[in-house]
Amino acid sequence: MSTATMQSPDELTVEHVVTRAPVSRAQRWGAGIALILIGLLTIWRFGIDGHHDQDAKIQLGATGAAHVPHFSIPAVPVAWVAGIITVLLGLLWLAVPRRRWFGLIMGIGIGLFVVALICWLASASSSAFVDVVGLLTSSINLAVPLILGALCGVMCERSGVINVAIEGQMLAGAWTSALIGTVVGAAAGMLAGAFAGALLGALLAVFAIKYLVNQVVLGVVLNVLAAGLTGFFYDAFMQPHTQALNQPPLLDPIKIPLLGDIPVIGPLFFDTSIIVYITYVLIVAVDVWLFRTRWGLRTRAVGEHPKAADTVGINVLGMRYRNVIIGGAIAGLGGSYFIFEVGQFQKNITSGQGFIALAALIFGRWSPRGAVAAALLFGFASAMQVTLSINAPAIPSTFVAMVPYIATILAVAGLVGKVRAPAADGEPYVKD
Amino acid sequence: MSEQTFDPAADPQAHLVAADGQRPAPTGFWSRLAASNLMVTVLAIVTAMLIGGVLIAMADPKTQDAAHYFFQYPWDTFTYGFQAIWHGYVALFEGAIFNPHTAASGTLAGYFNPISETLTNATPLILGGLSVGLAFRAGLFNIGGQGQVIAGAICAGFVGFHWQLPYGLHLLLGIIAGILGGAAWGGLAGLLKAKTGAHEVITTIMLNYIALYLLAYLLSVKGFQKPPYGQAISYPVHKTAQLPPLLGGSVRVHAGLILALLAAWFFAWLIDRSTLGFRLRAVGANQFAARTAGMNVENSYITVMLIAGALCGLAGVSQILGTNTQLTGDIDAGIGFDAITVALLGRANAKGIVAAGLLFGALHAGGTQMQSATGTPIDLVQVIQALIVLFIAAPMLVRAIWRIKGTGTGIGGQMAKGWNG
Secondary structure, eight states, rough: EEEEEEEEOOOEEEEEEEOOOOOOOHHHHHHHOOOOOOOOIIIIIITSSOOTTTTEEEEESSSTSSTTTTEEEEHHHHHHHHHHHHHHHHHHHHHHOEEEEOOOOOHHHHHHHHHHHHHHHTTTTOOOOEHHHHHHHHHHHHHHHHHHHHHHHHHHHHTTOOOOTTHHHHHHHHHHHHHHHHHHHHHHHHHHHHHHHHHHHHHIIIIIIIOOOHHHHHHHHHHHHHHHHHHIIIIIIITTTTTHHHHHOOOEEEOOOTTTSTTTTTHHSSSHHHHHHHHHHHHHHHHHHHSHHHHHHHHHHHHOOHHHHTTTTOOHHHHHHHHHHHHHHHHHHHHHHHHHSSSOOOOTTTHHHHHHHHHHHHHHHOHHHHHHHHHHHHHHHHHHHHHHHHHHHSOOOHHHHHHHHHHHHHTTTTTBOOOOOOOOTTOOOOOO | OOTOOOOGOOTHHHHHHHHHHOOOOOOOOHHHHSSSSHHHHHHHHHHHHHHHHHHHHHHHHHHHHHHHTTTTTTHHHHHHHHHHHHHHHHHHHHTOOOOOOHHOOOHHHHHHHHHHHHHHHHHHHHHHHHHHHHHHHOOOOOOEEEHHHHHHHHHHHHHHHHOOTTHHHHHHHHHHHHHHHHHHHHHHHHHHHHOOOHHHHHHHHHHHHHHHHHHHHTSSSSSSSSSTOOOOOOOOOOOOGGBBBOTTSSSOTHHHHHHHHHHHHHHHHHHHHOOOHHHHHHHOOOHHHHHHOOOOOHHHHHHHHHHHHHHHHHHHIIIIIOOOOOOBBTTTTTTHHHHHHHHHHHHTTTTHHHHHHHHHHHHHHHHHHHHHHHHOOEEEEEEHHHHHHHHEEEHHHHHHHHHHOOOOOTTTTTGOOTOOO
């Protein structure tokens, strides 16, 4: 903030006053103590109690592939260094909390913990190793449906319609993709999945916008409806005729010529299935669309203050219909990802991923970039679960599975910064 | 459906609507009936059952075959279709209310098994519905029934199979443990809302999954998991801690039903007669007015979520000490989400919730029979349930379909507010 004080025409002095955005007490103490605890845990579990007799063996690629880069580092010193830095970061945050450093400090702290954890896992026995590229690849694969679901949430909720039915839209998309994918082909299956998601989105839009139904109630009911309908049609049609109706083709990975040959990054990002490439495009598209286009500006206006938007001539209800239906299509595509990864539709194939996507949306503070980052984080947590259950079966992997949910609760409770939804999110707009 | 015993006067919105005088009072019995919520409820059920009928016909193999030559001889499609619907709904009735085939054997189970199944299914639905309904009345949306049922079932189950106590005392302690477990899980969401403003919908969804993973963990540790540790299933609850059967051992209905009815009575007393209930309703109707009137809104949030959690905990008790005797990964059986539909159909009042719980319990019991008798997938019940609530929530749509006049918003309309509300 700057205030200009004019004393006389000759003598103009400009006084700069810098005010810092205050950090709430909960955030200051919650984040600081959390960092110190994480640091101490790292030192104790991976340092003092670590595997002193083994080095951490890190591989950058699957065993068996030609020329896999690999190296080994001593795990215990890494843990000590990581833990001490994390504790220092926690103390630094407690002493001088600055809001703009928050993401950086938390990111470094949690990143160091993860590095120490991976080193610890990779030194668990003489044969243990961790394939970092494989871990990241499966993180991305697990994150793709979450990203698509969360982008659906961004579209809907930025325009002011709460979407708790992401799960249902994904499920509808998955069922339809399996059917059309088997009968016609993979491309048609993806389109059909997106269409089914859009259909459920349209249902959500009509009931929320036209019939003014409470949107959380509506989302829950649509989830039940989607689970019931897909389950019913699965039992009635698909189960008896699996060969003819539920045998969709798997999508082969497509390698992009030059980019795919880069070591580590190539196989990680540029050698995957078409849906993942579409996801990359959608991430950029939604972000640009929301913050760089007229439509996006209007969408945000409708989501924040529909009355003001209406006053300047924006079609509030029309914007909401379009955004919710497009969002539904994105979630439906997320549903078809399950089909073309697994190969068959099963009842409740989405198994709560739609709700994790909702969590990612909220954890990412209703912004596309934040939601994608949160989805990747949650995908990494799921991938970590598998690595943990292989290298350290003593640690119950169910606790790792809880990470996304606990993180989201902490986020909405304000322990890791203020999370605020679009102001008019969930409020139906009635012209008076 | 014969269980529909709604009292329109007990409509939770009636006082709200009457207060601002938006709804003109219709005169005459028939027009009043047509404009009432009861009419919307009945028509919503009828519409949902009609759509369900179409689905039954679509799933019937004979109808499917006939549809192949629909344009040569359409009559076959309709004949077989209607036969399928008739047989499906007859089987639904036989599974839920009375089955003349099994009654012919003359045994107690033959007569009462269908109704016993309905009541067994209805018990946790009523308890869960009361939980969600109570939160509704206080302006909160308890979407965390699943987690609270699981928490209640874990605590009650642990007391049930781990402790050795005499009859009576053991059951009592089991029930209390279940109530406390559910209350803690629900109260956590209330506490978060009161202290930090975290929206209860978000926290309760997250707590559902945390409870699911906690249960999965417990079912893999010694002390909980039953040897030989192959399956994710707990030790069985001791006989001393089980809810006694109401109609002898041959049918499943158990004393959990009495708990549910007592809870419904308590709900009605709490909401309509007690000071606390008045405070909760005031907070639900307008939290700012309630705060201005000197009420402690934050405390109300904690209290209501504690009680709501306790009611779901009781549903967990009914699951683990009554219907089942061992904890499994799906001990909640979807009650948490079904309870939301029960509370909405019951319009968040005690009588309505009991009736709605009985209706959905009957649908579940009948759905099982329908699946085994006619091969219609039981998921149909879920579809019908969702459709009923969808229509109830949008009375304008139902009235438009059946071309009747009337006004009034749907349930939950008065609390249509967003994450920031």
